[in-house]
Amino acid sequence: MYFNYRMLIVDLDEKEIYTEELSKKLLENTLGGCALGAALQYKNLKPNIDPLSGDNVIIIAPGALTGSLIPTASKTAFFAKSPLTNGWGEAVAGGSIGVELRSCGYEALMIKGKGDQPVQIRIENDEAGIEDTDLWGKDTYECSEKLSRGGFSTACIGIAGENLVKIASIECDGRQTGRIGLGAVMGSKRLKAIAVKGSRDIEMAGKNIEGIARKWYLNLINHPSYKDDTKYGSGEFLDWMNSERGTFPTKNWQKSVFEDRKEIDPYYWAPRYSVKNNACFSCTKPCGKMFTIKEGKYAGTKVDGPEYETLYSLGGEVCNSDIEVLAKANELCDRYGLDTISTGVTIGFAMELYERGILTKEDVGLKLNFGDGDALLEMIRKIAYREGIGDTLAEGSAQAARIIGKNAERYAIHVKGLEPPAYDARGLKGMALAFATSPRGACHLRSGFYGLDLTGKWWKFENVDRFSTEGKGEAVATMEDVMSLYDTLGVCKFSRHVYLVEGLPELVKAVTGLKFSVEELLHIGERTNWIKKLINLKEGLTRKDDSLPPRMTEDEIKEGPSKGSKITVEELQIMLDDYYAARGWDSEGKPNEEQVKEVDAL
Amino acid sequence: MVKIVVPHPEKCTFCRYCELICPYFHEHVVNLRKSRINVIRPAYDLSFPVTCTHGYGCDKECIDACPEGAIRDVDGIVKIDEDLCLECASCVDACPFGAIKIYKGKAWKCDLCGGNPRCVAFCSQGALTYEDGEEADKQIFEEMKKVVEDWRKDYVLQL
Missing domain, CATH: 1.10.569.10 (Aldehyde Ferredoxin Oxidoreductase Protein, subunit A, domain 2)
Known part of the structure; x- marks a missing residue:
């Protein structure tokens, strides 16, 4: 049995720790990571709360393959309402906290409420406790060094998170959930750190996981990009x-x-x-x-x-x-x-x-x-x-x-409050749309579309013209589903040219024993994007928020290979219409009744 | 000549894949606590794979320490007879590398996977090599002892 059908809940208000069953149906429909976290937030997070109050809920969910033998599968997704965007919040990091949570026997960790003084959470299999911490005020290097002693994996915040800085990150064993200010959410809960260590066996379904791991290991290291990467x-x-x-x-x-x-x-x-x-x-x-x-x-x-x-x-x-x-x-x-x-x-x-x-x-x-x-x-x-x-x-x-x-x-350069990464969307029009539609604000990793715009091809996409708006709506929607799927499985997006979508059913079957077609797996990614949108709608975000800052729509690129390019408001609106239509949403970006019904049934 | 697993910490990325594949090869599960090789990180920029050297850089202290005679030298490879082991943990204390653990009723130690150590096979950076113990840089074993000494009370023994 690969899945643990339960979640650990830490209530910092009541100082209680307990477990809750996660149904077979929920896990088989979401698998883990991003899809599971989205489904849990949809049920548990009340809309319009103050993200820096005890009402906010943090969920930590290892990817479905995190803790298996699949190389790069370590990603663990963190969720909470973002204090930076006041909307859907997710951030993914590659530490070892995911494998340790799974080794403790949990498919997810939920943290509610707020400590009255600085605390840390320590979890070791069935033993979990809320402890006073003497690490408040320490930087993340020192905090993780001290807390990891004894073989624990850690997630901690630094001074910025303590001070409720809305662009604060969470440090996970030297890796970060960088974006959307989840460090401030931990800080608002007076939660300095989480330390996890598990010793239960993780049993995978397939008989020859080593052979499959070997194959993907060799795929990775023999890929032409390996050397320079x-x-x-x-x-x-x-x-x-x-x-x-020039972007x-x-x-x-x-x-x-x-x-x-x-x-x-x-x-x-x-x-x-x-x-x-x-x-x-x-x-x-x-x-x-x-x-x-x-x-x-x-x-x-x-x-x-x-x-x-x-x-x-x-x-x-x-x-x-x-x-x-x-x-x-x-x-x-x-x-x-x-x-x-x-x-x-x-x-x-x-x-x-x-x-x-x-x-x-x-x-x-x-x-x-x-x-x-x-x-x-x-x-x-x-x-x-x-x-x-x-x-x-x-x-x-x-x-x-x-x-x-x-x-x-x-x-100010931002979408929904989140500052953009290093892809000048004025010369990358698919990326421009993807910045606008990304549920957490200007982000390259919700869609990975920069790769298609920059090189003209990836996976089933060919001849992508970075200066054209044509076909971008559907392509961006598909790419968002693919990327949500990676975050659901926990494999690395930086290796997505190796872990092409066609290869994923084999991995899922070997590890979990569940049979999925490529389409069925992509549907999990798609439904996850419906959920993120539904959560944003509940928070009051509208089509107007699927927008771009004036620098991208009004100021053209002044020099270099993309000189003269910009993304006009009209172009964005045309692509948005295409995107909503491709998703089966109405012109305001609202998912249709059947989609809502499917989400409610999870 | 006995080939052993030799760590090269300057190349170790702390990916810990060795800790995943080792228990899978031996037990068919993932469980970091059951790994016979452990990567410890005593400092932000240092990660050190630690495992049994089969006598190189040590005097096979575990063999003498075992009151049951459960640990033997078989053609240069140090092996534990689990049927004889009474879990007294004398070997754990005796090993200068912290490379033996007693855990869940069993002594855990590198057995070189019968001549094809999986940790080496899956180490993409060459931070682990399978080589003649005579040829290995002796300084590495000394460094490993020192790192483990500082670390073991927190890490190795608390597994």
Whole structure:
């Protein structure tokens, strides 16, 4: 028996811990991870609550294959209402907390209520407890180092989460659930950390899992992309993104090519600074770099990174061309528990306001020009501690713009409140639609559509024209279903060119014993996207929120291979109509009755 | 010549796949606690695979420590006869590498998978090699002892 038909519930209000049965029907219809979490949030999360109150519910669900032998399958999904977007909240990380939860005999962990003083949760098989913690105030490096002693896997927050910074992340054994501010949700519950260790056998259905694992292991390491992906990490294509596509957002999206990119290109820094590779749990294709600075101003800096998005957010976005400053900024974000994307984009936004005179030196407390490394590092600290202007920026760029006023909103780059990753959607129109429709705000990983726009093909898609709106509605919907499926199974999206959809039924059957066709698996992803949409509708989000910021719709790309391109409001509306139609939703983006019925029946 | 599993921590990514495949090969389950190789992470930038060296870098202290004679040297490979083991854990204390555990009524230790150690077969980074113990860099065993000594009271013995 592979599945554990139960969930552990920790109620911090009542200081009670108990289990709840998860039905066979629910698990066989959702499998785990993203699909399971969405179904549980649909039932358990009341709409219109304050996301930073005890009413918010955190759910942690390992992917269906997490804890099996399938290489890269370690992903564990975290859910709660987002304090940054006030809507659907999910974030996925690759630590080992998922396999440990499954080893304890749980398919999910739910945390409700709020501690009255700082607490940590410790779970060891059937023993679970809410403990006072002496780790409050410690950074994530120290917290996970201390808490993991004894063989525990951990999820913890840093100073930013404690201070309810709305772009705070959760650290999972050196990996992060970066986006949408789940660190602040833990902070609001006064929950510093979760430590899990299990010792139950995980029994898989198939007889020859080693043979299947071997096959996929070899698929991974023999793939043509393996060498560069492991040598240079996810930033491997950074130069190509600039020189060949011109879609590397720079200077708060005022530019799309970063001329001073020489040092932030992994081909420059990996051989000089990376002392070894780092991997997520169970991943035999390590994309992480252990960046180490041995001498000079930033001597002692050690960080697992910077990966591609961070090279943009703490590099191009803020015009920082100094790789040592970038690595230090990355380390600070990780230690404080801050999402590097949202942090960098929010600081880039503040830099533009400063250069336009909307923010002054008196407002900020320092000079805040693009390219000023010291200012970048100081602003990260100010955000984590909510100090001075940092208190405003800690709300994320959308809310900060509203507080600052003076037309600052014109320069805030976000969708639904979430700052975008490193794909200039003006020259990638499918990605533009996908930013708008993503249920958690501007995100590349809900759809992965940048891959199709940038290379013109993936899986069954061919001849994708990145400047065209044609056919994007249906294609984006399909890709969202595929990506939700990966988050349901727990395999790595960075290896999706290896784990092509056709291969997934074999893995699911071998591990769980359940037979699914490709279509049936994709339907799980599709239904999960209905649920995310239904939750957002309940939160009051409308078609108007499936939008793009004015910089993407009004300002065209000024230079490089995508020069002259922008995504007009009209183009977006046409693609949105196509997208809603492809999903079977009405023109307001509301799922139809049959879909609602199917979701209710879960 | 005896071939053993040799760790190369400078290449270890902390993916811990060895800890997944080891119990699967031996017990047909995933259970990190039943792995005969463990990757410990004493510092943010150091992860160290720890397993039995079959006498290289140690004096096979486990053999003398066992009051039941359950641990023997068979053609250079240190083996535990589970039928004779009374779970006294003397070997656990004696092993300088923390490479033996007593857990769920059994002593757990690397048996080299009969000559095709799966941890090595699935280590994509070459952080584990299967090589002649004589040829292995002795310094690695000393480092392993030191790392384990600092760590074992928290980690190895609490499994």
